[in-house]
Amino acid sequence: MNLFTEIRELVLDALAKMQTAGDLPEGLDLKNVAVEPPRDAAHGDMATNAAMVLAKPAKMKPRDIADKLAVLLSEDARITSAEVAGPGFLNLRLADSLWHGVVRAALAAGNDFGRSDMGAGQKVNVEYVSANPTGPLHVGHTRGAVFGDALASLLDFVGFDVTREYYINDGGAQVDVLARSVYLRYLEAHGQEVAFEDGTYPGDYLIAVGEALKDKVGDAYVDQPEGVWLEEIRNYATEQMMDLIRADLKALGVEMDHFYSEKSLYGTGRIEAALKALEDKGLIYEGVLEPPKGKKPEDWEPREQTLFKSTEHGDDVDRPVKKSDGAWTYFAPDIAYHYDKVERGFDALIDVFGADHGGYVKRMKAAVSALSDGKVSLDIKLTQLVKLYKNGEPFKMSKRAGTFVTLRDVVDQVGADVTRFVMLTRKNDAPLDFDFDKVLEQSKDNPVFYVQYANARINSVMRKAREAGVDLDDATIANADLSGLSDIAQLNTMKKLAEWPRLVEIAGRTNEPHRVAFYLYDLASELHTLWNRGNDKPELRFLDEADVAGTQAKIALACAVAVVISAGLGILGVTPAEEMR
Template sequence: MNIFAQFEARVREALEALTRSGTLPEGLDFGRVVVEPPRDPSHGDLATNAALVLAKEAKTNPRALGEALAQELRADERVAEVSLAGPGFINLRLKPQVFHEVVRSVLSDPTGFGRVQLPGGPVNVEYVSANPTGPMHVGHGRGAVFGDALASLLVAAGRKVTREYYINDAGAQVDVLARSAYQRYREALGESFAIGEGLYPGDYLKPVGEALVQAHGRALLDKPEPQWLPIVRDLSVAMMMDVIRADLAAIGISHDVFFSERKLHESGAVGSLLEDLRKRGLVYEGRLPPPKGQLPEDWEDREQTLFRTKDFGDDTDRPLLKSDGSFTYFAADIAYHREKVLRGAEEIIDVLGADHGGYVKRMQAAVKAVSDGKAVLDVKLCQLVRLLRAGEPVKMSKRAGEFVTLRDVIDEVGRDAIRFMMLFRKNDATLDFDLAKVVEQSKDNAVFYVQYAHARVRSVQRQAREAFPDADLSPNALYAEADLSVLTDSGEAEMMRLIAQYPRVIESAAMAHEPHRIAFQLYEIAASLHGFWNKGKDLPQLRFVNATDRKSTWARLALVEAVRSVLADGLSLLGVSAPDEMR
């Protein structure tokens, strides 16, 4: 039950009635009309911008149009009050029965409540895609959690989603990995050992060196680099991907597809892309002017093969071949995204680090070109994570050599704290992650506060079973027997209002690709529950369980079960557990 969708439909019906009566002209575009919560809850339960956004096109005064629309809406039996505010906003206050139906909707279909059906075809969400050159660090973890939660959110909104990881197993960085692992191989054999400049120093490559000894003994020592390099590289990448998969599993993340960059090149997909672009007249030989400011790595002052990305919204055309005739990274990226399109993706979401900001326009242009405009690309950039302990920066991990590993943080604070707190801030804002704060049992620790609300409801339900040992307190029984009309306190009304907003939050969060909205909503719901609990300490008549007042107890049990169900569902979307007890 989505009251916002219902009343948006009702507002459109009212606008159509005004059109038929001649109050509004024919042919107005109602696409910008929305129904949303008012910024100030004291103004009502719903607000619509209809009069404000239509008045200019209708050549009328916004308040005059607002009053005409308000008259139409006052006739709705679910509406208690309609008022105008500011330049034409219309605020609606609903009758309590509407929110009682919301509670009953949750009780009758807890897994379906909040689910919406957004239009659109298959979605490909690519996230993590960390180079397989070592274990994941905390920055990788933010993108991993964000991408995973976004994929779950899109599924909840009715989209068909593929979760994908792009393995960067081609190029110079994996050769550096292989040379680093070769030194660990020499170390495992007792040979002279030194981590040279530019190699990876972390101890995490010791197991790779030992595995190479088990597989090859001393045989690789007698081979020149061109012979041992591919052998060491393949095993190193495979073992690093095993480590990465294990780290991802520890944080509750899995992918449907692991796509290899090396296989992309070996399949001829990049060459096929270039040939296709040539046939379509999207490639030409030309010279790029020097860009303003610092020169990017892919700019060369020479005649070269250029892709007409400017025709599709980019700032400049882009090179596809390097001076040595090999493909640019951009060419491979285009071929990879073309593969996604060929596999049926109509919407592509790439979750990347903040340092990829310059990548966005060119890849959006490329996707538009290779899909003939049928697919769209959204790039979500995740800002840096500053790892702290009691306000002080955390030092690097000795095992990793250059950074703190994600697994170290998981082992210290747990999966739930990482996932929730990574999502309790918008992805494009820098995140301060304090290892001491995220394990505190206080309101300032958002994950504890929300999980504690769920556990508190379970505690209430245990108290109720003790007070009424012979009663059926299942959601179905509460749905049938609870008289919700006794829920008249402002705190009870606030909980019902926040529950009613949950389907809209899922819909808007999925459309905007912003899973942090779910975390924010859960925190609000938790705060409302805790606030009402505290009122009950001072006012016994407001306690959730009252052994001498079965009627109010049943109604409040129905309400808190609806709260619990929404909290559990939202936490599940974020990949966070909903505990029955807090330890």
């Protein structure tokens, strides 16, 4: 049930009547007619822009349209008033029975309340994390993992067929560095003293890998030249690191549907096939790039390279795919990887990148546009940096990782649920401060606590009501008489519930799961306000043993709130709290 959609249909029906009566021209495009919450709740329950968006094409004054539309809408029993405001906005007030209907709809649908078929089963690939397999995931990966996972759940909720994917960057030189680092730990396991130089990874997490390698091969690689062991240790180390990464992700509640190896693109003809597809479209050529901005001409060494004509698909400059020495650029395998996604039949692609990949956005969009002839969309979401604090001071680096704070450091400190919720309290492209003390604080200023406390309060009053002998079985609550729920705080809570189906579709359409976290905070705020209002007005208290029917109605409202909190937290990957400790 989407009450905003229902009222929009009512507005469209009224506009059609105006056209039939000759009060509005035929053939108007009504797609931009919207019904939404007013900017100021004091103005009404909903507002429509119909008169404003139709005035120009209809060659009429907005207020003339709004005045006639208001008359027609007021004739419907669902509308208690329709008032024209400003140049032609129309503010609507709805009958209480509609808000009661939202409660019943939420109780009937359970966690599926708000679920929609907006996505129409379109296949979407969401690629996120995709960290180099050279060590544990760090806090930056944590944010990308949470965002990507919540986005995938959100898209599933609104009707898309979603695949969660991890791109293993195991084809570059960094994996050779990993192999050399593991070899040093392997020698160390044999009692040798080693020095981590030339960019090798000194983290303690490789000690166990080196020891495991010793157990596997004995002293077969000791004092052997690199050519003997590099390939074998590279493969072994990559597998070990991916096991570590999978375990880290699982600790955060993230499970991928598919892992795709960059290495599988090399020597298999896949890169060549992708570039051939572009060449067949006339988009590959041999040429010389212009000097980069800011470089003096005398510092620029022009050289002929194989280039992708990405400017024909929205990029600022054409991009090299093969170096002058015949080696692939980093961009070439990425093109091949996305070509594989297109070939797998996805209707839309979403990549979640770190903030440092901003310069990669246009070229990747150009590649997908070219490879799919514009039929497959690519949305790239950048996640900004996370700054960690503890006791007001920056959180120190992890000895285990050697150079950074790991995902496990964060989860071990505060738990997966808190980590996930906090990572979604800012839009993905906004910086995020993560204070280990504040995220565990029990106050209204902590959105994690505030939402979970609302759910715990609902569970608490239900337990007390059952102990008092109040019948709260599903059928009783579903059929409770809600007509007495008319206090402003009760109505405001129901109105916020009514926004959920609309909100979740907007969040899915814009690929913005943080909207769900914001909404849950607002919904929790309405519940807490209603709860506290009972301190001054005893008749609003959820449990009143002298009024069983009234108690059942108020608990029905509370249960509807719990339904939406559970659904919203489910999208965020957070477990609802039944009690606070």
